[in-house]
Amino acid sequence: xxxxxxxxxxxxxxxxxxxxxxxxxxxxxxxxxxxxxxxxxxxxxxxxxxxxxxxxxxxxxxxxxxxxxxxxxxxxxxxxxxxxxxxxxxxxxxxxxxxxxxxxxxxxxxxxxxxxxx
Amino acid sequence: xxxxxxxxxxxxxxxxxxxxxxxxxxxxxxxxxxxxxxxxxxxxxxxxxxxxxxxxxxxxxxxxxxxxxxxxxxxxxxxxxxxxxxxxxxxxxxxxxxxxxxxxxxx
Numbered sequence: 001x002x003x004x005x006x007x008x009x010x011x012x013x014x015x016x017x018x019x020x021x022x023x024x025x026x027x028x029x030x031x032x033x034x035x036x037x038x039x040x041x042x043x044x045x046x047x048x049x050x051x052x053x054x055x056x057x058x059x060x061x062x063x064x065x066x067x068x069x070x071x072x073x074x075x076x077x078x079x080x081x082x083x084x085x086x087x088x089x090x091x092x093x094x095x096x097x098x099x100x101x102x103x104x105x106x107x108x109x110x111x112x113x114x115x116x117x118x
Numbered sequence: 119x120x121x122x123x124x125x126x127x128x129x130x131x132x133x134x135x136x137x138x139x140x141x142x143x144x145x146x147x148x149x150x151x152x153x154x155x156x157x158x159x160x161x162x163x164x165x166x167x168x169x170x171x172x173x174x175x176x177x178x179x180x181x182x183x184x185x186x187x188x189x190x191x192x193x194x195x196x197x198x199x200x201x202x203x204x205x206x207x208x209x210x211x212x213x214x215x216x217x218x219x220x221x222x223x224x225x
Contacts, residue, residue: 035215037163044206044217044218044219044220045155045163045206045208045217045220046217047214047215047216047217059213061214061215062214095162095163097163101168101169102149102151102168102169102210103210104151104153104165104168104169104208104210105153105155105163105165105208105210106165106168106174107165108162108163108164108165109162110162111162
């Protein structure tokens with residue numbers, strides 16, 4: 001069974017750094033891109049970027065380029081989303097999702113709520 | 119960037135009704151690479167339809183997708199209580215994936 005399990009909720013202050021994780025299981029982690037998607041409170045879905053775990057190639061939505069860093073550690077089948085300096089506007093639920101085929105997002109993690117206070 | 123516009127914003131129907139949700143793209147979606155996702159409160163999105171009309175594994179056949187080019191439709195033939203949720207369309211025909219703003223399907 002394919003599963004993406006994300007790290008738990010975080011409460012941070014503006015200016016702090018943060019790295020959240022997404023661990024894949026039930027499939028060959030290295031051969032599927034992993035995406036990160038943001039959902040701000042009460043809002044829709046925004047694609048942030050993707051990482052290919054086998055070689056850590058990344059691609060970013062220009063809207064998020066330079067704001068976050070996406071990475072992966074294939075030895076532990078885990079992808080990451082990292083902020084150097086959080087802002088209150090980073091408060092959101094962040095989902096990871098696996099890209100399949102053409103590619104579409106076929107499996108999703110349960111989401112990580114990040115709350116940033118100013 | 120391809121902008122996806124969903125309509126209506128909110129759809130109020132009853133169990134047993136037929137639901138028709140629309141997704142219009144600002145330009146043609148390559149290869150009709152369009153998906154539909156369902157999101158219930160407090161849950162992650164779930165893939166329903168991909169490649170415009172292919173149902174994901176385990177999705178009931180009351181869900182169907184159609185369309186081409188820049189106009190796409192999700193149809194739910196007979197609504198059940200568990201279908202009341204928010205639905206998003208998403209295109210992956212370009213490397214800049216985008217989502218529609220969502221349609222809320224309410225009882």
